Amino acid sequence: MNLTKNYVTRDADLNSNIGNHAVLDIIGNLKRHGYETYLVGGAVRDMLIDRIPKDYDVSTSATPEEIREVFSRKRARIIGRRFRIVHVRAGSQIIEVSTFRKSPSKKEIEEADNELESLRQEDDINHEGHDEENNDENSHHHHKHHQHKHSQHVDHSTLIIRNDNEYGTAYEDAWRRDFTVNAIFYDPVKKQIIDYTAQGLSDLENKIVRVIGDPQTRYSEDPVRMLRALKLVGQYGFTLEEKTQSALLEMQQSIQFASNSRLSLELEKILKKPYACDIIKTFYQYGFLANFLPNLHSVFQSKETQLAIQLLETRCDFINQNLIPDYLTNAMSVIALPFIASEFSGNHENAIFHYEHDQKKPMRRVLRSVFYPLNFPRWMVYEAIDAIFMQNRLFSGERSHKIKKHRSFYSAFDLARVVNHCIVKDEKFEVFWEKLLHHKK
Incomplete structure (x- = not known):
């Protein structure tokens, strides 16, 4: 250079x-x-x-x-x-x-990818206890514990490229x-x-995104740079500089050669942000989503995806208004819910369908399919599915005093607030739960 x-x-x-x-x-x-x-x-x-x-x-x-x-x-x-x-x-x-x-050299970037994969595996092992057997209503996890658990999820993004000493x-x-x-x-x-x-x-x-150096060379060194260029377009409304764009359009299929762990981490970072919806739309507009999340790209115009986008937009608005936290599991459940509802109830808008306990495993399979080939730590998948599974009981108010002690209650409640705004539109829902949650014994 x-x-x-x-x-x-x-x-x-x-x-x-x-x-x-x-x-x-x-x-x-x-x-x-x-x-x-x-x-x-x-x-x-x-x-x-x-x-x-x-x-x-x-x-x-x-x-x-x-x-x-x-x-x-x-x-x-x-x-x-x-x-x-x-x-x-x-x-x-x-x-x-x-x-x-x-x-860093290309070899050093590859070595960093290998270390990232190891770190993500360690993170998943540390959360192995999060499954349905250990996730019953008798585990008295309150909101501060819920927050603490999320805060303990290791952000390895700071380690990705800086492998060169x-x-x-x-x-x-x-x-x-x-x-x-x-x-x-x-x-x-x-x-x-x-x-x-x-x-x-x-x-x-x-408002221009310009690669430093020759775009083809820099994308070849690290294909994830293409993803980050489009993130800036989606997040800020920037425009790609001509050479930066032409090289991206020509080379975007090479994103598939980046490590799965690296791309999964990038997806996690995107979904947590209050501009996640704009970035995903930008990926689709540039054809990049076909190489990043091919299953979602193939059904992007479907009624399930359009509802998922609507739910995600509402979630982003709620985060900007400080109404809900920016937990990743909430974004996962928001996007997966219409696909799961469609699969099991036949209606993508049936957000409060009564699922049977033995349907949790195939529900997790649907969620993973939506985000294929990328993946999340197993405990996050379990919590996101718990949140969807609990919607029926949250809206019915059934055993409300017991369900609020569930370790995934606040994930489910945050999802329910988004669902209520977009689909159910029950004015009494939040009043009921806010009164219950603030009730002092």
């Missing part, structure tokens, strides 16, 4: 858009110890378009060992085997800090990134923006 030394700097105070003050403390601390340090990636992109970032990434010239020395072993934990980043604890929050790196400069680190709009660095101490590609700021202003 040709790294021209022309880059753009601009004075700008974006600190008011940083919603997490721990980020400022961490960057300031590293800089006081003499290390070049920036806020990088999607957080800077979001701040420049007046959005408050949800996630923050910090890059520095300090090695993982030096980062840990600055913050102590109690606060800083080095994670990863071949590729190492540091999680710095700030109260209850974790900030990811990585060392400037050069661009060949450290570099800030300039090299920017040029190894995928798109110009994601390669803008911000120094909150100097209050300065650095655009090492000299195109990121103008592309962001013009």
Whole structure:
């Protein structure tokens, strides 16, 4: 890749858009110890378009060992085997800090995929107890336990590409990134923006997604870059730059060569977000869904999929309004519900069908088919099906005091709120349950 030394700097105070003050403390601390340090990636992109970032990434010239020395072993934990980043604890929050790196080779990306597969298997093993035998109504899991369980699901997304411990400069680190709009660095101490590609700021202003370097080469190195390009189109309404788009349309079938674990993780990240629906629609419009989720693509115009999209849109709206949390299992059940209802009741809108207990296994089979060939941890599949299975009892109010103690109750209740808004439209439903849930003994 040709790294021209022309880059753009601009004075700008974006600190008011940083919603997490721990980020400022961490960057300031590293800089006081003499290390070049920036806020990088999607957080800077979001701040420049007046959005408050949800996630923050910090890059520095300090090695993982030096980062840990600055913050102590109690606060800083080095994670990863071949590729190492540091999680710095700030109260209850974790900030990811990585060392400037050069661009990884294709072989290194493949090795990272293998490590990701191992990590996902470990995560699934840790949740093996979540099945119907251990998921009865007598397991008294309340909402805080439900939240805690979800918080313990390991997000391995930070480990995917950073498998190379060949450290570099800030300039090299920017040029190894995928798109110009994601390669803008911000120094909150100097209050300065650095655009090492000299195109990121103008592309962001013009809402353009441009691959850094030759698109065909970069897609060949890592096909997942095509997925991420379309995510930006769906999430922000950006437009693909001409060469970025033509290479994507020509090469999108190669996404099938990316590891299943990697693509499954990307799907998890998409479904959790409040813009999931827009991204899935974008995938379909570009023909990308045929290679990503071929079963869903083949029935995209069906009444089941259209209802699933409607339910997913409502879920996204509810997340934006802070009415429900962004749990992945809720998105899974929202999308799968019309297909399961159609399969077992003959009516895709029969969201409150009374399922028999022995139908849970074939229900799980339908859910997995919708998302084929990608997969979720087994415990998530079980919980998503539990949520669908419990809809009939939630809307009937049958044994309400008992069902609210079910370990999957809150997943089922979040789904029911979406179902009620789109399909059932029972004005008394939420009043009944809110009164019951807030009733003090």
